[in-house]
Ligand SMILES: O=C(O)c1ccc(O)c(O)c1
């Protein structure tokens with residue numbers, strides 16, 4: 367299928383947008399009038415620029431407030447005629463007319479149809495066509511089925527529909543009937559996703575649209591019906607989004623292309639992606655550390671029961687292990703402090719995982735191989751994390767020389783439960799689409815909560831077997847300046863079979879948790895005094911879901927300036943991430959980092 371993108375999706379001037387669309391591999395564009403108006407290029411120059419870049423101009427838009435505004439009919443036809451001249455210069459034959467919002471528009475389908483028929487006649491005289499789109503906030507026409515009735519009534523071969531997934535799905539109008547639209551009458555298809563929000567639909571549309579797969583709309587279902595109606599034109603993205611409007615257009619265009627590739631795969635039409643192989647879990651997580659951060663993390667890992675079991679053959683890289691948890695401390699990647707630099711997932715077919723990632727436009731990372739170093743394939747995630755695919759059998763471990771120590775039972779940690787990555791504000795949705803697509807994960811939860819330094823959103827993904835879980839978080843506004851030190855922590859959570867045994871093995875609680883938290887917990891969940899006391903004594907946080915599943919969590923302080931570890935025990939099918947406890951953890955980290963006096967766990971209240 368041809369893939370197009372509306373210039374309104376991308377930041378910059380027209381030349382920036384065209385270059386970005388072409389570089390990301392789009393076949394065509396929808397030209398937004400504003401982008402042409404501010405361009406120094408004539409329509410003919412834009413046409414030749416697009417041709418040079420291998421882009422077609424598939425649609426010119428928007429033409430507003432035309433139908434059923436009787437007082438302005440002549441003026442509107444004159445206006446249209448000038449726009450047809452522009453379109454002729456551009457070499458584009460399709461104009462988008464969106465349903466009138468003017469207070470002067472009258473509620474008269476017959477009149478609307480006759481006006482559109484007149485416009486279509488004029489367009490046809492110039493070899494052009496009109497695609498009529500119902501805006502969700504149109505004054506009298508705001509649903510796809512209403513626009514279709516009018517188009518049918520107008521009955522002109524140069525008049526058809528433009529269907530826009532946002533306008534259709536934001537209104538929850540039934541979509542089944544779309545498949546029955548007369549073949550050939552859908553002239554254009556615009557795609558946008560969006561989060562479900564209860565707000566004015568115009569504001570929702572103009573600020574919060576997202577690329578397919580980043581929001582909550584059922585786009586595969588919607589597009590499937592449009593294709594069932596015989597539509598053969600491009601899949602064209604039309605996303606009004608405040609962040610994308612000011613982000614690097616090259617990067618946005620790649621994100622956009624990735625969304626279309628993933629959508630076509632989900633629909634099972636067009637090009638298919640290599641299927642996501644089954645994942646067996648995280649093989650290891652790697653932290654890039656400088657000297658002080660390296661010793662800080664090493665101490666923290668030892669405190670959690672890890673053993674230093676390996677030293678890399680050729681690089682300053684350590685392998686720490688406990689149960690099925692492996693942590694690599696890499697001081698070859700020189701970065702300030704500590705950074706969760708890589709995650710490695712064990713894939714049933716690493717080659718296919720890599721091919722899938724490449725098809726989703728994940729940049730491949732060059733690896734330097736020493737003589738015996740395992741051939742790990744890696745791609746770069748939008749947040750800078752490297753994602754490795756390893757095979758079962760741990761061949762990658764041959765890169766490490768044994769220290770002679772082997773991991774004992776430690777504190778009873780079993781495997782990585784999840785990885786938590788805080789995302790920069792501008793790249794949260796992009797990162798979600800990337801990880802989900804590349805690793806073949808499903809979306810599990812989306813939560814929002816008020817934390818000490820602002821509102822947070824967290825979104826978690828996991829494979830069907832729950833062997834690889836990933837939690838992304840973001841501050842809902844760009845971070846204020848005043849608390850930058852805790853801006854973007856990253857963490858790895860390890861699963862334990864028995865959190866109380868693990869806590870006992872660790873000893874003194876690593877991160878003091880306020881008494882007030884436990885008083886509130888007792889009230890919220892009607893827990894026994896005994897359980898609350900045990901939680902309190904060990905600094906364990908607790909959560910319970912609607913069906914009785916339970917989560918127990920323990921946290922370390924922040925190490926190496928940016929990272930922390932978590933220990934979790936899930937019971938009874940608990941599938942979340944304890945987001946209700948995140949503000950408690952964040953406040954405790956703040957206390958800890960400032961080294962504020964703490965009354966101590968175990969019932970000593972502050973006076
Ligand atoms: O927000 C708007 O005005 C607008 C314009 C053109 C479109 O295709 C659309 O979906 C919305």
Ligand SMILES: [Mg+2]
Pocket residue numbers: 499530556604
């Ligand atoms: Mg539209």
